[in-house]
Amino acid sequence: MAVARMNVNCSIQSSLSCILKPSSFFSFRTAHFKNRLYLPQNNFVSPKRSLLCTCSSNSNQANASQTGEKAEAFVITTPLYYVNAPPHMGSAYTTIAADAIARFQRLSGKKVIFNTGTDEHGEKIATAASAAGSSPREHCDVISQAYKMLWKDLDIAYDKFIRTTDPKHEAIVKEFYSRVLANDDIYRADYEGLYCVNCEEYKDEKELLENNCCPTHLKPCVPRKEDNYFFALSKYQKSLEEILAQNPDFVQPSYRLNEVQSWIKNGLRDFSISRAAVDWGIPVPNDNKQTIYVWFDALLGYISALLEDKDQPNLQTAVSLGWPASLHLIGKDILRFHAVYWPAMLLSAGLSLPKMVFCHGFLTKDGLKMGKSLGNTIEPNELVHKFGADAVRYFFLREVEFGNDGDYSEDRFINIVNAHLANTIGNLLNRTLGLLKKNCQSTLVVDSTIAAEGKEFKDTVEKLVEKARFHYENLSLSSACEAVLEIGNAGNLYMDKHQPWSLFKQGGDAAEAAAKDLVIILETMRIIAIALSPVAPNLCRRIHSQLGYSEDQLDNLNWSETKWGGLKGGQVMAHPQPVFARIEQIKEDDNDGAESPKKAVKKKDKKKKVQGVIEA
Numbered sequence: 001m002a003v004a005r006m007n008v009n010c011s012i013q014s015s016l017s018c019i020l021k022p023s024s025f026f027s028f029r030t031a032h033f034k035n036r037l038y039l040p041q042n043n044f045v046s047p048k049r050s051l052l053c054t055c056s057s058n059s060n061q062a063n064a065s066q067t068g069e070k071a072e073a074f075v076i077t078t079p080l081y082y083v084n085a086p087p088h089m090g091s092a093y094t095t096i097a098a099d100a101i102a103r104f105q106r107l108s109g110k111k112v113i114f115n116t117g118t119d120e121h122g123e124k125i126a127t128a129a130s131a132a133g134s135s136p137r138e139h140c141d142v143i144s145q146a147y148k149m150l151w152k153d154l155d156i157a158y159d160k161f162i163r164t165t166d167p168k169h170e171a172i173v174k175e176f177y178s179r180v181l182a183n184d185d186i187y188r189a190d191y192e193g194l195y196c197v198n199c200e201e202y203k204d205e206k207e208l209l210e211n212n213c214c215p216t217h218l219k220p221c222v223p224r225k226e227d228n229y230f231f232a233l234s235k236y237q238k239s240l241e242e243i244l245a246q247n248p249d250f251v252q253p254s255y256r257l258n259e260v261q262s263w264i265k266n267g268l269r270d271f272s273i274s275r276a277a278v279d280w281g282i283p284v285p286n287d288n289k290q291t292i293y294v295w296f297d298a299l300l301g302y303i304s305a306l307l308e309d310k311d312q313p314n315l316q317t318a319v320s321l322g323w324p325a326s327l328h329l330i331g332k333d334i335l336r337f338h339a340v341y342w343p344a345m346l347l348s349a350g351l352s353l354p355k356m357v358f359c360h361g362f363l364t365k366d367g368l369k370m371g372k373s374l375g376n377t378i379e380p381n382e383l384v385h386k387f388g389a390d391a392v393r394y395f396f397l398r399e400v401e402f403g404n405d406g407d408y409s410e411d412r413f414i415n416i417v418n419a420h421l422a423n424t425i426g427n428l429l430n431r432t433l434g435l436l437k438k439n440c441q442s443t444l445v446v447d448s449t450i451a452a453e454g455k456e457f458k459d460t461v462e463k464l465v466e467k468a469r470f471h472y473e474n475l476s477l478s479s480a481c482e483a484v485l486e487i488g489n490a491g492n493l494y495m496d497k498h499q500p501w502s503l504f505k506q507g508g509d510a511a512e513a514a515a516k517d518l519v520i521i522l523e524t525m526r527i528i529a530i531a532l533s534p535v536a537p538n539l540c541r542r543i544h545s546q547l548g549y550s551e552d553q554l555d556n557l558n559w560s561e562t563k564w565g566g567l568k569g570g571q572v573m574a575h576p577q578p579v580f581a582r583i584e585q586i587k588e589d590d591n592d593g594a595e596s597p598k599k600a601v602k603k604k605d606k607k608k609k610v611q612g613v614i615e616a
Ligand code: MSP
Pocket: 078, 079, 080, 081, 082, 089, 090, 091, 093, 094, 119, 298, 299, 300, 301, 329, 330, 331, 332, 333, 334, 361, 362, 363, 364, 369, 370, 371
């Protein structure tokens, strides 16, 4: 039985802290968690004096409101992805969700800073590089680039991409380490325990499966004995308990908060923040024989990402550009790092805590977490090239309840995407535009407000839009998609009930009513294009341009424009073209002419084969 053992054997680092520690503290108020404190610049802050404080954070400058007041920026982050292997659908999932939230917040008029990046140091990366026959740096360059390319293919509009091998990041990590040291929170000790290289974490034996296997990676943990620097996490037990009790929204969904609270209640153990045996990392300040533990390094990426290359690479500048983050989006496997270690580290360094950590579930295959270590991944590039970015984004956000696990199946993917995007939305638009072309020269006969006078339908749409907004705001992305789809369903029901195609045949007043019905449905499509744009941006751009707007107009809209009344009489619609081509599943014949059970996915129209979904 491996026993975790720790001996404090020296305090070089603590003596250094005396040099780094300021001789006097500044007076400041303690603040409620959600408020910001503005502190004198260039000073270290003692967490003993204040739980939450920040170095003069003025990220709010970014978004001056019309009244001239400074509004707060919405800063959202994804985890920094390990570059041991190229991205898989599980890693893409967090980023797609973050992008949808960022797009929604931009639509709502917020200045958004959306940060992502890659986590490039540590044993796991060095081992992967050597297995690939590359130097760690070359390896990181290649895989980090693969992430950037995938984000482009998935229409991810991030603002900052940080690599933990970037020199500005290294400078931030070293400064942060020195602050924590100056606060007497780092000491040296021996450690012996069981290590999971894939998690890059010492494990508690109680959490392990048979043969000391890691429950996430199903691989045995290895016994390790090291002389390391430790972070005094235990010192922050009480502060963390208080913060969580006072700020129950800090960890979401709420059942995750219970999990975090019970970890803390069971007692926090100091953790090792350096590695003696790992070269591929940032050297510990004043001890080049050790490198900084990859998590202590990577978490700082949330702050270093805020810096531009032209900026001074120091904490004060970085913090002033947008710290604290409004929302860290993470998967459930890295909750402890974000809801326990990271807040304690920030308290130690005298920096504000992020406002919220939202923890989503896993994409699974056969019930197991899809991942590089288990090798049961779905290739996101393949999905995107086969089905298009909108379909991939829509499927995972609609089908996986944000927070819960969700299983992928190709059949389900095709059914959902066809039913929702091709039929409910795409067909509705196409058949309405077809009727308008045939009967009204593609021109709207009246303003949409006039067309909807006295009709309950308009209220139904407005209620559903508000429902979608509420769900986006609360990060219930699946429910937001559902509310938008309900608008599409209502539109289809309206068409089927009023049958404008027969009314046109009757002529006179009936034809006039039919022409108004088309305006009503097209206004509904305009609203859908805005409301679904965070999830399926390209599809919505195509819908919008079918309504006679220019290509980029949708990008400059505000959520308030989902209000009924945008389309005006006389407006000319574009030539009707399918905005989302149905995905056909065909059974391929094998060589003997017998039917193969394997399904191939193909467009009906060969010309549209690969790009058909994207550019139909
Ligand atoms: N490098 C750390 C994060 C450091 S953040 C300062 C890391 N990287 S990771 O590449 O292993 O995972 C990144 C994110 O992808 C995590 O939030 C993880 O939960 C998520 N996913 C990885 N596989 C996943 C699924 N199968 N399903 C959903 N998300 C999962 O952890």
